[in-house]
Amino acid sequence: MQPYSIFSLARNALSGHQNWSKAWRSPPLKKRYDVIIIGAGGHGLATAYYLAKNHGITNVAVLEKGWLGGGNIARNTVTIRSNYMRDESIPFYVKSVKLYEGLTKELNYNLMYSKRSMIDVVQTYPKLREIKRRMYNGDLHNSAYERIEVDELRRRIPYLTGGGPESRLPILAGMVHPSAAVCRHDAVAWSYARAADDRGVEIHQNTEVLKLLRNSTDGSINGVETNHGTVYADKVAVVVSGHTTSITDTIGLKLPLKSFNLSAFVSEPVKPIIDVVVNCPDIGVYLSQSDKGELVIGGAPDAGQSFRRDIKQHVFEDAVCSMLELFPSFKRLKLLRQWGGTLDIAHDATPIVSQTDVQGLYVSAGWWGGFKAVPAGGYTLAHLIAKNEQHELTAPFSLNRFKRLDFILEAGTTTAT
Amino acid sequence: MSKDLFRQPQGGLIDRSQTISFQFNGTTYQGYSGDSLASALIANGVFLTARSFKYHRPRGIVGSGYEEPSSLVELIGDEESGNQPITRVQIRPGLNARSVNCWPSPNFDLMAVNQYVSKLIPAAFYYKTFKWPNWHFFEPSIRRAAGLASAPKNIHHQGHYETRYAHYDILIVGAGPAGLIAALQAARSGARVMLADDGLESGGSLLSQHVKIDGKEAIDWVRETTASLDAMDNVTRLTEATVWAYREHNLLVITERSPATQNVFQRSWRVRAKQVLIATGAIERNLVFANNDRPGVMMASAIQSYVNRYAAKPGKRAVLFANNSSIYAVARDLRASGVELVAIIDSRSNVNDLPEDLQDIQVFRNYVVEQCHGTKRLRAITIKNTETAEKTKIDCDLLGISGGWNPTVHLFSQSRGKVKYDANLATFIPGESVQACQCIGSASAIFTLQKVMQDAVQKTLQALDLDQSNAILLPQLEPEAEYSIQALWHVDLNESLCSKSFIDIQNDVTLSDVHLAMREGFDAVEHVKRYTTAGMGIDQGKTGNLNVIGAIALKKGCAPDEIGTTTFRSPFVPIEFGALTGTREGSVYLPYRHTSITQWNKDHGAEMYEAGARWRRPGYYPRSGESFQETVNRESRVVREGLAVYDGAPLGKFEIKGPDALKLIDMLYTNNFDSLKIGMGRYGLMLNEDGIIFDDGVTFKLAENHYIMSTSTGNADAVNQHMEFFLQTHRPDWQVKITTITTQWANATLCGPKAREMMQALGTDIDLSNEAFPFMAMREGKVGDFKARVCRVSFTGELSFEINVRSRDSLALWETIMEVGMPFNISPVGSESNHVLRVEKGFLSLGHEADGTTTPFDLGLNWIMSKTKTDYIGKKANEIRLAENPSRWQLVGLLPDDPNELIDESAPITPGGRREASEGFVTACVWSVVHNRVIALALLENGQSRMDETIYIRRKDHVVTAKVTAPCFYDAKGQLLRS
């Protein structure tokens, strides 16, 4: 893998940057692999990397119907955090944050990882109560979360001028999660892809899986049918976010997943005004400012199942109204771009990392808020595929929980995904 | 005077009778009414107006409208509003603007040093470096250097924002020639028409061209047409109004930047149109060659606009460079304006369409511009013969470029129509429509005026489903040459010149950057865009994106259609956030619910809380000198020892009637209601089909097949939905109707040992004795002057009478109660003391113990789970759960070893108080006035079998111990309730 550093940059500058090599190969598609990963998104690429790095499994093909990293990893609001509610969830996200923190060095790629705290702006007592539960549970698992009073909150977010005592919903307190961070989402995909490719993993773009194939003898998975022919493998992982059921439907496998649309938007770039991630759970909006200066803002998901990747005008306007309630000066700021992505959510709103009733078939899905989970999601799925047993961090995320209706209900998940 | 050197003595659409002074980068200039900031500066000979984003290269004005990729300004003072393209600011008295991203000025910018390290900072350089020690070290300076304009701080402006909905038969986007004639056709056919145009006035491209329509100047035809349209009732014509989004089901969003209505600052419309005609015209794309970003290099169509519309002269010695025939009209107009046109560089081979009147101009066929010379201003160009490679240098200070025309397909693409590549036109054109819309005119890749108007009329007829007999007459037009083009995605250059050839001017992306991306394996168009950031600036790449696609195609050796386009995203131009929300602020955006007593509460100093379903409810009524705890203690005591009253109006109430009413109630609740007698009520627990506790409340039987169900305040809407859903979708055959009566009935609840005496003092015809009116009964009659239904329900555990009256009587009832209650020292109490009292009783509270994840078995509510009913909503789910017997948390009471330390809700209980996974948490903790100590309720793993055990609660800084007890601290047998 060609190293990236200020030295290699300078050296290459002398030759007009003609000597940079490809970040990943485009090898021909073989007939057989040890593992097929469907989906070259954040989770798929991370899984491929950890299969190679942690388990020495390199005869792996990642099959991507579009362009590498072109799914939700290409269009999200980049919030990385671990302040979840349930004991079953928190350790997983703590691990993911930890992996993220070391990723730039490990992958020799600047992810522009910026730890900057997330601050919840709390405006009702029921929400304060719910967030306190997260605070206490977080403390049990080394995910810090602390209360700050209103004047400290305003000091840290000077543009937050709304929510005063005479306003409709006065701010009661703030809750700070110091380990929250943001980073460049494309860099996460590209760095995992480059590192995985370097270790021998093959990434095949423009290769669409049309259906899963099963052995006629014992019904176990034996490969996939693609638009470039059949590819065989005894282990196939479906890591495609919103389109999971489209693939598993091809063999009639039932999964408790629904796909829906979540949209976000950015403002024009302006000089630095916000250096934390702000989350407003009582009114349904969250935002941060990118290094380019654009405010990155998100709100609630759309109602109804959808693959349209669009914007519902009323949902969007509500997010803007909410933002302006607390940041009235943003009325003069301009919307620059907006987009939607397809996520899937499990019946209990907790992700699924699991083997299935079909031997050799693995699923990683139900990630609504999957960007923060990319490293740990890949790490644990690689473990599951390699050893056929759950990593302890994702044992609760197994599909088996549904057989007992033993839901892991993240009650009142914050709007920030 | 410079004013005269760069302004034509007459002509243009400006109003020379109104001179306007304005400031730019600290200098005062003069312009005319109708000038944009760009045209006024050009007319003042100002050509260096910006510094580029990354390299801080000197830049000038490139375009004339929203496609402007180069010069951004911010306004100073009351008008401040972030980044504005210099071409979209109208000058007005007092205007004060400055260039963004350069300091102290574009002329002398300290960050210009970036140019000299440009080799170290190609596209995506930041991924390869800035890693050590970490990104944080570099981030603050990078963030300060980025970001362009400052965020506006104030919102001083006259007026407010407004939003509207509207429905039209036909929405026409763009009032250029196509849009205007389409509007005329549609309006005369009787349709309800909206015509929206982004420009200061309607006319589109006709405002910038010298063409004759019906023998008159185009602008005259435009003004006559708009006058006709304005005279028709069925036409709404908007100017300075951008249609910026096309959503599903033909919903489009428009924002008017400057409505005529006084005090309306900006107005947004959500328009549902039966049919949409997209007449958005076409945008010219630039050409890619070395130093194509120097001040003085301008889009040819922009030059045409500046000379024709604004009567300005953007230079003294001009050259034009193009790969298509549209350049010749520009040549003609440029020459007529008095600017010296030295040469035309036409890159096409085998073309012979030079108009007769331009035969005297030197035309270099088969030549391209290789590079520009001059730094702060263009001073010469080097051109090269594409066959012989022979080079020539030409002195000039203005270079007009045209790389061809792209139909403005953004909205069409947003509608989910697909675009397709047309090799003849060397651009992407609209394909099949998916929603009820069509592109007309140049937006559908038609480039001669005659054909544009024909096309517009025909498609309007189609849209309105009318035949040819309805077609209006087209005006007389002059003959025009067909548009012809030969693709030139970039000039063929060595790599060193490629690194100075800008393919996206706004984000400083060069041709080298595109090649670098592809060299590293990023060759999908979206990869190139993200790697280089081409097309991601404020202009969203309007003039450059197609060249990126072309450059990729050339490098890969395939056709542009194989590359495809990147996704067109809304908004089409940046839109102010305030314009989206109108007057939806505060309680208009977040309406709250209140009762007739709310004002009384406020007048009597109640602290109001936001309760469920946005009800405003009193939390407590502080008296002067009291601390919060003292108030709550006082209120709790008065309920336990004397007499209190609270407003229960927000509780959900539903009337359920019909032969199947009991069947419904038995299906909704976990317990049995068969045996409920008329005049009696029963507490019911409601689950969702997953078996999780959903709601609770008391349901009364008024008569056979006639019940009144009450629910919690916060869940009333959800329960309504749940019941209607069940009935209408699963049991449409059941005969039962539900009527929501939540706000039709209000109540005041008297509670405390003196409640019965108080009822007697109020005067009532209801027999209040315990035998005639037992606990959980409901009686109708008069209380005082009011017709009422009185219920003996209790959330506090004390003797209570809930007096239900018509809503309109509730304030009068309340005031009567306060008056009659004076001798009893009656006290109003709020939710805080209610909370204390219910904790003492161990009563369930939604949101505390039932948090959306608990089942009734978790809370030890086995007594309310009917064993005789075979089926009710949620039953089977819990059976499945219990069959596997996972360990579950159960409701217990806690007596902390320290009787005085209040423990916050949510504090976790862990084994030994260690920092590990919890085995429970505190759901409520209050000071008990009955026991004079702290008590708590908690959910604890296997709690019911751990009575008297000591458990450990982790607080913020220390661990607290407590003893596990039964979850009831007062009157476990409920004797007081039943007294």
Place this chain on the structure above:
Amino acid sequence: MLKISCPFCGPRNEVEFVYGGPLKDRRPDDVSQIEDSTWINYLTVPKNPLGPVQERWWHVRGCGCWFTITRDTRSHDIIESEVES
């Protein structure tokens, strides 16, 4: 914002309605007779098609009726709209 045709009120904006999830079979008269695994599927596994889905909406800010539409999840095209009979 979808334009949804209420069977009684005609086409109205989406904000007048509440979404009620994809269609499920009629809840059996006596669920206690159903196999556990069947019931688990009924509760947790929805249809999630890349294409037309039947789903329910409630006209809460209008006539109050629940009805079913068939909507394409890729394009939002609404193909059909009907009330339960």
